[in-house]
Amino acid sequence: MKTFKKIFVGKGKQVEGLQIIKVTVNMNDLNNLCYNYNGDTYATFEIAKMKEADKFGREFTVYVSRKEDASEVPEKVEEPTKTSKPKKAKKNKIVPAELPF
Numbered sequence: 731m732k733t734f735k736k737i738f739v740g741k742g743k744q745v746e747g748l749q750i751i752k753v754t755v756n757m758n759d760l761n762n763l764c765y766n767y768n769g770d771t772y773a774t775f776e777i778a779k780m781k782e783a784d785k786f787g788r789e790f791t792v793y794v795s796r797k798e799d800a801s802e803v804p805e806k807v808e809e810p811t812k813t814s815k816p817k818k819a820k821k822n823k824i825v826p827a828e829l830p831f
Contacts, residue, residue, distance in 0.1 A: 732797045737763060739775060740792035741784065751777060753792050763794045 739760050742753030755775075764773045775794050783789045 732799060734795045735798050736793040736795055738791060738793045739763070741786075741788040742777065742790040742792065743783070743788045744790070751790050753777060753790065755792055760794070763796075 737759070740753050740755035742751050744750065745752050760773050760775070763775075764771050766772075773794070775792055777790050777792050780789055780791050
């Protein structure tokens with residue numbers, strides 16, 4: 731199975747009063763993630779808003795997504811134990827015949 735790994739290469743913040751995000755990218759990191767297409771070199775990256783700003787006020791992160799092979803480990807299925815009790819069904823539940831929406 732393929733998964734995506736995010737490789738962070740920079741951060742940025744919104745320019746005050748404008749709809750512009752100014753980012754700073756570490757070119758050493760980004761150069762290692764470039765690719766060639768029809769003889770030209772490209773870098774494709776994504777900019778995402780962070781949950782909260784860092785200590786420098788940067789609110790956006792810049793990263794490159796790369797596909798990776800994930801080891802296929804089957805999910806562990808927990809078997810019911812003897813001490814677990816089945817849930818009781820609710821009684822006298824009223825269900826309306828028609829909903830107004």
